[in-house]
Amino acid sequence: MALSRVAVRKVGKRFGPYRALAGVDVELAAGEVCALLGPNGAGKSTLLGILSTLVRPSSGEIAYVEGDRPRALDDRLRREIGLLAHASLCYGELTAVENLVFFARLYGVTDPQGRAHALLDEVGLDARARERAARTYSRGMLQRLALARALVAGPSLLLLDEPFTGLDRGGALALGQRLGQARAEGAIVLVVTHDLEAIAAVTDHVVVLRRGQLAHVEKRRGFGYDELRDLYHRHAD
């Protein structure tokens, strides 16, 4: 069922003549949080799009591995992948509960109602807000809903693109803890972020991209904020 490893092999992506990614190799393992860092335009979101299966790489490939068997790129694989993107991926006209119930149905989750409320408890969207149309939400509330949507089917590959955007301090702390929990549950977590302080404690693996190429890779259990900041300045700037 769950993915144990995802290997990005020599992945490149061109948009016309522009090279957004070139020769990227990354190994993602279960029970690890990988921080994907790099300046704007480095290709981070493009790599997440490719990992989500919706963007096809121009060269190279991604191997999704379960146990030691590779998985085909099919509908069943998509069940294992949760994505939080720049856009909310939710309907503004629907409430938080309606959004989550709808997506829970498409993922074939049992008891969509119960799942929706459990997730909203988890991401801390209060009871009154969850019955209001999502277009009335603040940036941070929408971000909490987007996180709940990404988690709806209990993905074993969690892809988060700047998830701390708009979150208040409490929200950022809770998200950091949630990432730790996903790691403990054996998920593969990839987080794109500029909030090094929030991510440092749970990071096991740092990948720095610069102009579409790998600038640095480092694996270690836990990074300090200062370490992460120095590492970023050395390799990304």
Added chain:
Amino acid sequence: MVTQGHATGFLRTASAVAAKDLRVELRSREVVYTMTFFAAVIVVVFSFAFVKDQKALVEAVPGVAWAAVIFAGTIGLGRAFDREREGDTMRALLLTPAPRLAVFAGKTVAITALVVAVEVVALPLCLLFFNVDLGAAVLHLALVLVLGAIGFAVVGTVFAAMLLRVRSRDVLLPVVLYPILVPMIMAGTKATGALLAGAGGEAWFWTQFLAAYDAVFVIVALWTFEALVIE
């Protein structure tokens, strides 16, 4: 997390997507009001434009009715897909393990429902302003219009999905859609005209033609959707 294998089945997905689209529409009523108002304006304006011996020209009814349905339908079709762009929710739909064909079938059902809603208003208005009494044949006309709504929604969804990533899709959609719809519009107006003239046999021929047209495009849709939407 507990997930059920069968739960992402075709019907479940299609009905969830259709129900979602209709719920979103019922919240704002924005599209159905625009469509209906537009169709009503076409009917009323043409009832004053096509006049002979100071009476609205009955021969214009087929053309007017179908123009109203197709133009109003195009508005609904555009909006149904624009809405999936706002929160990038089309991407969210394609990310789910649900069969893509079922996702688009759900959208087709929702668009059909919107077009039928427009017809429910436009048809009586048309009969009223052009002073037509169809008697029992009105049921046959309703069937013809529903077949038209289905055909429009199926073909429309195929092309709207194809143009998903094209920037000038608003302009392109009618340009590619209307030529493909020509056989349907022709059959629809012929059937409507035959019913007005009391030629039941001819009307049935064109009704069957419409049903066949719908069936052909359902099959074309089956082929195209899975391949269409991956970047």
